[in-house]
Structure formats: C-alpha cells, structure tokens
Amino acid sequence: MPRVPQRHGYFLGPAGNYSPREADTAKIAIASDHAGYRLKEVVKTHLTGKGHQVEDFGTHSEEPVDYPDFVRPAALSVAEGGNELGIVLGGSGNGEAMVANKVPGIRCAVCWNRASALLAKEHNNANVISLGARLLSEQEALSIVDAWLGAQFEGGRHARRLEKLESGR
Numbered sequence: 516m517p518r519v520p521q522r523h524g525y526f527l528g529p530a531g532n533y534s535p536r537e538a539d540t541a542k543i544a545i546a547s548d549h550a551g552y553r554l555k556e557v558v559k560t561h562l563t564g565k566g567h568q569v570e571d572f573g574t575h576s577e578e579p580v581d582y583p584d585f586v587r588p589a590a591l592s593v594a595e596g597g598n599e600l601g602i603v604l605g606g607s608g609n610g611e612a613m614v615a616n617k618v619p620g621i622r623c624a625v626c627w628n629r630a631s632a633l634l635a636k637e638h639n640n641a642n643v644i645s646l647g648a649r650l651l652s653e654q655e656a657l658s659i660v661d662a663w664l665g666a667q668f669e670g671g672r673h674a675r676r677l678e679k680l681e682s683g684r
Contacts (some may be wrong), residue, residue, distance in 0.1 A: 541566070541664070543599035546572035546589035547648070548582035548611070551604030555650040558602060563643070570598055581664055583614045590615040593642055601643035602660065603629050608647035615643050622680070628655070629662040636666035638673045 531641055547555035562569050570615040572581045577602055586603045601623075603611040608625045615623035619620040623643035624635035627650065635641035644663050646656050666673075 540567045541594075541599045542568045542570070542597075543676045544570050544572060544589040544592045544601040545603070546582075546585040547574060547600075547604040548585065548606070549574055550569050550606035551608075551611070551646070552577050554646065554653065555602075555604045557653050558604070558660055560657060561660065562656070569653075582611055586611045586614040587618065590618040590621045590643060593596040594620040599642075600664075602646065603643060604646045604648050606647060606649045608645035608650070608662050612643075612645035615645065620681075622677070626659045626663065627651070629658055631651075632659040632663035633666045635661050637669045640668040640673070640677055 521584070545555055545559055545562075555571075556628075559569050559571060570589075570592065572592070573585045582603075582605050586590070586605075589598075589601050589603060601615070603615055603623070605611040612623045612625045615621050619632045621640055621643055622641045623645055624639060624641040625645045625647070626632040626635055627647070632644060635644060641663070646659065648656075651659070
C-alpha cells in the first residue's frame with residue numbers, strides 16, 4: 516500500500532490511513548439516520564469544540580430517512596480524501612457500518628466501548644467508526660470517539676493483515 520508522509524510523521528495512504536494524535540485536529544465526515552440524529556449533533560459539537568473540522572452529511576432532523584442516503588456520501592468523502600476520518604450513527608450502528616464498508620478503501624468498525632474503539636484503530640486502522648445511538652449514552656459515545664481519535668495504528672502484523680483485506684486475499 517503506497518504511503519505518503521504527512522504531518523507529525525504519520526502517514527496518509529489510500530482512503531485515509533491517517534492516525535492523528537489526540538492534540539491534532541482532523542477533517543471528519545459525520546452522518547446519521549433519524550435514530551442517530553440527536554447523538555450526531557452531540558458528537559459534532561464535541562468535535563468542533565476540540566478544534567476538528569466537521570462536515571455534516573445529514574440527516575438534519577428526526578424525520579424517518581434511509582441511512583444509505585447519508586452514510587454513503589460521508590464514506591465516499593473519506594475514501595476520496597475530502598475528509599480524513601468519518602463517524603456514522605444509527606439506532607444500532609450496524610446498518611450504517613455495512614453501508615460504509617461497501618465503499619472501497621473504507622474500514623468502518625462498529626464501536627460499543629473504549630476498548631473496541633482503541634482496537635479498531637490500533638489493529639484495523641479504522642478510518643470510520645459507527646455508533647449505535649439506541650445502545651450508548653452520550654458520555655459513552657464521546658468516550659469512544661475520543662479513544663478512537665487518540666489511538667494510533669500499530670502497523671507490523673496488523674499492516675500485513677490490512678494489505679490482505681484491501682487486496683481481497
């Protein structure tokens with residue numbers, strides 16, 4: 516996988532293989548369905564308060580919608596480099612992760628606690644995470660987001676596995 520040097524000695528390869536330090540700021544895509552709307556707004560406020568740039572792909576209310584209409588554009592923005600990372604939200608986060616993972620170059624992990632968020636980045640270099648608004652409190656969700664943003668991809672044996680994932684082997 517080609518790697519291009521970026522700020523602070525980290526690397527940006529295809530589809531946002533960027534591992535920010537906690538003090539860094541990132542461009543983050545965010546999207547939700549109606550079930551994730553309220554939590555999306557909380558996460559968005561939290562991220563902008565920490566200096567991150569957030570691009571909101573919707574939805575913009577609690578009116579029922581189809582999550583692929585919002586999640587796919589957010590995932591594409593990460594895959595195409597318009598945003599470095601992405602966060603998608605829904606009732607459980609499962610459907611949103613499925614949609615995001617259909618976009619080539621996206622590695623979206625459903626995260627349910629800090630440990631799952633840390634491992635998503637450290638072992639799988641997840642460039643998008645999915646959160647279940649019906650399953651997490653606001654505090655749990657913000658803790659997950661902070662853990663994921665502060666984690667770094669470990670490389671090594673995990674890089675070999677990701678190369679196999681990306682190549683379809």
